[in-house]
Amino acid sequence: MSDDRRLDVLRAIVEDYVTTNEPVGSRALVERHALDVSPATIRNDMAVLEEAGYIAQPHTSAGRVPTDKGYRLFVDRLSSVKPLSAAERRAIATFLADAVDLDDVVDRSVRLLSQLTHQVAVVQYPSLARSALRHVELVPLEDRRILVVIITETGRVEQRIVELDEPVAEDLVPELRARLNVSAAGRRLSELDVPLSQVVEAFAVGERGAVRAVADVVRDTLAETTEERVVMAGTSNLLRADRDFPGTVRPVIEALEEQVVLLRLLTEMAEDTVDVAVRIGHENTHVGLAEASIVAAGYGADGETVARIGALGPTRMDYAGTIASVRAVARYLSRILAG
Amino acid sequence: MSDDRRLDVLRAIVEDYVTTNEPVGSRALVERHALDVSPATIRNDMAVLEEAGYIAQPHTSAGRVPTDKGYRLFVDRLSSVKPLSAAERRAIATFLADAVDLDDVVDRSVRLLSQLTHQVAVVQYPSLARSALRHVELVPLEDRRILVVIITETGRVEQRIVELDEPVAEDLVPELRARLNVSAAGRRLSELDVPLSQVVEAFAVGERGAVRAVADVVRDTLAETTEERVVMAGTSNLLRADRDFPGTVRPVIEALEEQVVLLRLLTEMAEDTVDVAVRIGHENTHVGLAEASIVAAGYGADGETVARIGALGPTRMDYAGTIASVRAVARYLSRILAG
DNA sequence: GGTGGCACTCGCCACCACCGAGTGCTAATC
DNA sequence: GATTAGCACTCGGTGGTGGCGAGTGCCACC
Secondary structure, three states: OOHHHHHHHHHHHHHHHHHHOOOEOHHHHHHHOOOOOOHHHHHHHHHHHHHOOOEEOOOOOOOEEEOHHHHHHHHHHHOOOOOOOHHHHHHHHHHHHOOOOHHHHHHHHHHHHHHHHOOEEEEEOOOOOOOOEEEEEEEEEEOOEEEEEEEEOOOOEEEEEEEOOOOOOOOHHHHHHHHHHHHHOOOOHHHOHHHHHHHHHOOOHHHHHHHHHHHHHHHHHHHOOOOOOEEEEOOOHHHHHHHHOOOOHHHHHHHHHOHHHHHHHHHHHHHHOOOOEEEEHHHOOOHHHOOEEEEEEEEOHHHOOOEEEEEEEEOOOOHHHHHHHHHHHHHHHHHHHHO | OOHHHHHHHHHHHHHHHHHHOOOEOHHHHHHHOOOOOOHHHHHHHHHHHHHOOOEEOOOOOOOEEEOHHHHHHHHHHHOOOOOOOHHHHHHHHHHHHOOOOHHHHHHHHHHHHHHHHOOEEEEEOOOOOOOOEEEEEEEEEEOOEEEEEEEEOOOOEEEEEEEOOOOOOOOHHHHHHHHHHHHHOOOOHHHOHHHHHHHHHOOOHHHHHHHHHHHHHHHHHHHOOOOOOEEEEOOOHHHHHHHHOOOOHHHHHHHHHOHHHHHHHHHHHHHHOOOOEEEEHHHOOOHHHOOEEEEEEEEOHHHOOOEEEEEEEEOOOOHHHHHHHHHHHHHHHHHHHHO
16 A cells, blocks of 8 residues: 555656646656556556546546646645756846846846746735835925825835825924934834824924824825735746637736736735745635636745745646745845845 | 729728628628629729738638738728717726826726727836926935935836945035925926036035935936836737737737837837827837737827827727727826826 | 556547638620 | 629638547456
8 A cells, every 4th residue: 555656646747747738647657757667556546546636637538637636735745846056046146136226126026036937927015014114205395285205114115295285384394204204214004103193293283284194194105005016027928828728818817917816815825824835726716816826925124024926827837946936036035125 | 993992992891800800701891881882893992902912811712801001001091080988088087087196197097098998008107308307305314325216297206225435414415405406306307417517516525426426316317218117907908819810929928028128119109100109010110019009199298298108909900999099098198197 | 456458438630521701704784 | 994793713611530549447367
């Protein structure tokens, strides 16, 4: 009763299917892998694996194909992480190191990841809510409008324009700027309510309307999760999959175009695990992604996850390689943000 | 010798082909359009049109399909602009009016345009180089780093960090900020060199290093055309085309993923015409886009074109409708930026 | 438990014939 | 001279058929 061999068979099936994209049969399996048994034996093992739901036959007389459950077992227990080559690591490091600002870092990361994995890559901008405030800048525009620029520790910059009911005194703005930065800088959203109220109270009653408006904008901007952004690259990689399974790609692209869907996905996956999380086929809550798998990891300065990156492709993907790439890019990204 | 009818025939072919996506034959043509002649006559006209290069036969015994040249004639002389319905106009106005900041405006525009046209929509961010400077804000970060925030009249905000060789005096930053804004605000890149030099010269020699560094960053940021950004939506609309002509979509998506290509394209088209410009098939310089057409228009405050929007799809597209939509969105966009 | 043998299934492909849409041409007609 | 009816011809698409071969499940045997 060699249970081990059955797992070997499953591993071999996944590996072969991923590379050839064709249902794999018993003979091919013994030829390509050193299994040291006859095809007939493999067939028995396959029958057991199929009974258990790890593999399936597309048609009666075809080879076997892994099911989502089969991929899951493969990812959890059978695949060993493929270390990146030195050249790949160097490429990542130098490519990311050249970035000039946060936009550029994110942009480069997403391109890089899509090239490394040959999948669609997704990078979420560092979440405002979770990053600490570095600085608030106020710029009086005209009479009753103030531009509020919010800069976070991760280098993200957001601007909002506040419209006031009435003009403000000229010296209010510099004072408000100073007070805001003294009280609020270095804090994150959750720690912000008290200091902001204190700032408001420090002003004369007649000025509080304007002050409160600005304070509210600062808090709301950090709180706004809808403003979260993701960028994407490598959509064309999906078209390869479409040639194999025509029609499956459409819903995937549509899902990807809905930033909301993507963000929910990444957020959900944040809860799955500390390290790299993998969602396979039907494990995705979004129906359009029932044929897709996603490999995601968090990144951020100081070991705090502040946003996530991921690679998305057909369930039939090179999990070991993808996991390695996603993890590597996430780490370099964290390192850069920390530096 | 009714040349007019031949043009009618061409128009009818384009219209039918665009809606049915099938080569159109002489009989179908007389049935669907009130041409008042027999199929045989149409066949003669078709022979002439084919001879002149406006239409072609996919196979010997098939109907006719417009060539790029045929589409070009159609666009230039045969199609009348389809006015948008009141409902569509209202939808555009309200949808764009809800935007909260420039990012949001651009984002909404691109989604809107892709939905209106059922094509891939592209929106270029207002060019920094062409927009006037509204305000420069300086934020001392630590010892030797200053955050420079540049705000343009179109509401775009760019930030850069300047690393200085040595620490600066505490009161230098406010003074520099004030002088920069007095001299440079309201100017555009081309008018900026002189005022910036004057600002530099207003400072003591010992301080000029830091001042010049900041001034350079301001100018370089505005000059950096590589930093131009475009956003895209509706990629999935292309897949419809792929079902009809498998394989033509891959290069298009790849071209679209290269922002540089897109930007060059939009810039080239800026020169084509003042109003809506159309590039059809091989007219596109980029090879990957030989099967695609692009409809683009400029937008910007005060009648100045400051960036462009466009819709991209298969050459077989509804030009009249697409042109109307692109123009409409461009106008609303301009109005919003001006307001 | 593993293996060799064997009958069976069924998707894929090549082949073929047929249908029909569409054409070009010619001769007759307005 | 333009238009039309008629007609022979082309050729892509469809559907049916048969053979091939990969792959299976099962059974008897080691």
